[in-house]
Amino acid sequence: MGNHLEGNHSSGVGHSGRTGSNGLCGMKRNISLIVVHCTATRVDIDFTQKDLLRCHRLKGMSMVGYHFYIRKDGYIWSTRPLEREGAHARGYNRESIGIAYEGGLDAKGLPADTRTEKQKYSLRALIRTLKKDFPGCRVCGHRDLSPDVNGNGVVEQAEWLKQCPCFDVAGDEWCS
Numbered sequence: 001m002g003n004h005l006e007g008n009h010s011s012g013v014g015h016s017g018r019t020g021s022n023g024l025c026g027m028k029r030n031i032s033l034i035v036v037h038c039t040a041t042r043v044d045i046d047f048t049q050k051d052l053l054r055c056h057r058l059k060g061m062s063m064v065g066y067h068f069y070i071r072k073d074g075y076i077w078s079t080r081p082l083e084r085e086g087a088h089a090r091g092y093n094r095e096s097i098g099i100a101y102e103g104g105l106d107a108k109g110l111p112a113d114t115r116t117e118k119q120k121y122s123l124r125a126l127i128r129t130l131k132k133d134f135p136g137c138r139v140c141g142h143r144d145l146s147p148d149v150n151g152n153g154v155v156e157q158a159e160w161l162k163q164c165p166c167f168d169v170a171g172d173e174w175c176s
């Protein structure tokens, strides 16, 4: 995992932003949300961190929009400093951390929970660590941020703008 989780021990001098509200010294963003994504790539295709970077550069970004990227082998890549606002969930980037896992489509190109056991393990370990650093933050899937069209307080399947991340994030054990 990236050493910025425990790094960046600056005093905050010279910064006007709020400090100290999170567990990290010098962290200038207030984190209230962790958003899980998939790359929407086929499970039988390798999508490297270089591919991801190239893809996001084509969208005009200087670096990957997510903060972490979890490959099929379970390796967690730190793709963006946590201090920097992400570019992954419109309207929610300021106060969130974005994590993407490699996959999300089956071999036919249909949305599916394609996470390997190693990806599941890494995702849990990463989210548990982040929840210690940012206590009380909510964990959700990208699709759960779709508008609640009928206003019943629940973003239902019919309201999802997209399938990402192709599994029920809120139903997983890190939310308990």
Ligand SMILES: [Zn+2]
Pocket: 036, 037, 038, 088, 142, 164, 165
């Ligand atoms: Zn997404």
